[in-house]
Amino acid sequence: MSDIYQHFRKEEQPFIDQALEWKRIVQEQYRMKLTDFLDPREQVIAASVIGQADSVGLALFGGYDGAERKRALLYPDYANPEETDFGLQAFEVHYPEKFVSIDHRSLLGSLMGIGLKRQKFGDLVFAESAVQLIVTAETADFVAGQLTQAGKAKVNLEKISLSDLQIPARDVEIRDDTVSSLRLDAVCASMSRQSRQKALTLVKNGLVKVNWKVVEDPSYQLAEGDMLSIRGFGRSSLTKIEGKTKKDKWRVTFEKQK
Missing domain, CATH: 3.30.1370.160 (Ribosomal Protein S8; Chain: A, domain 1)
Structure with a gap:
């Protein structure tokens, strides 16, 4: 074991x-x-x-x-x-969109604010004409009854089928690269296309998150599937680690959300 x-x-x-x-x-x-x-x-x-x-x-x-x-x-x-x-329930979020707007941060904060653990809801979907979310079926009634506001907007939820989700086209950049190591500072340098020293500063200043948690240790070892958020440079996932080159560098693939 x-x-x-x-x-x-x-x-x-x-x-x-x-x-x-x-x-x-x-x-x-x-x-x-x-x-x-x-x-x-x-x-x-x-x-x-x-x-x-x-x-x-x-x-x-x-x-x-x-x-x-x-x-x-x-x-x-x-x-x-x-x-x-899989026990999933989708909702469409209705709100007075002529007067207020809802963003990802405000909706996420409101869901957490009603006492819902992050593991109980999935992706928040922001399409051109709709705001939607996906939760576990067992929490659906609770969410529908408790989520009445997101940021400054009054909201109400309408149950919809998964087939009614309006998923926007994914705008991502997939890039293959090699890195000298899987240390956080080395990978951040490649992801942000900056020098290793500048990436080191970002990490030490608490501007880098790994899997939604701030990591300030430059030597932190990354692994396949890790999601990185670098302040000022967006989010990228380390989707593949494909072994080493003849020059002892790691072959990696990044997927960056534009």
């Missing part, structure tokens, strides 16, 4: 233990196990730890193709999961 942990960060051990417990439940009780929403890094860990063993399958779904946050469904090998098994 300890061999599993050596491939991950120490702070990820509790999540690994949780994923292994989910797997045990499916193996011993022969039933599906549905998780809350997982961020991209947690999805990578779950896929690695649970894998596609002979007795347990793993499926991920967040309401639409390309969703960032997804629920994981573990199931016995004889089962055939369907979309309804």
Whole structure:
């Protein structure tokens, strides 16, 4: 068992233990196990730890193709999961848009403000003509009753089907590069296309987040699936780490949200 942990960060051990417990439940009780929403890094860990063993399958779904946050469904090998098994409910947010506006930050803050844990809701969708969100089905009624304001806007929620989600076209830049190491400062330098010294300053000044948490240690080791937010340079995900080159550099792929 300890061999599993050596491939991950120490702070990820509790999540690994949780994923292994989910797997045990499916193996011993022969039933599906549905998780809350997982961020991209947690999805990578779950896929690695649970894998596609002979007795347990793993499926991920967040309401639409390309969703960032997804629920994981573990199931016995004889089962055939369907979309309804993921327990998702979508809402459209109605508000007086002629007078006020809603942005991602205000909606996220309002959802957290009603006492909803981040794991209970998925992506917030901002299309040209609609603001929508996805939550776990078990919290849907609570959210509909409690979320009455987002920022300065009075809001009310209308349940919609997942097929009615208005997903804007993804505007991303996918870039392959090589980095001298997987240290945070080295990867930040590549992502922001700055010198290593300037990236180091950003990290030490608390302007860099890894998986939504500020990390001020330049030597912090990044891993596949990590999401980075660099103040002034937007968000990028480290989607692939493909080994080393002959010059001992890491081949990596970034996906930056424009």
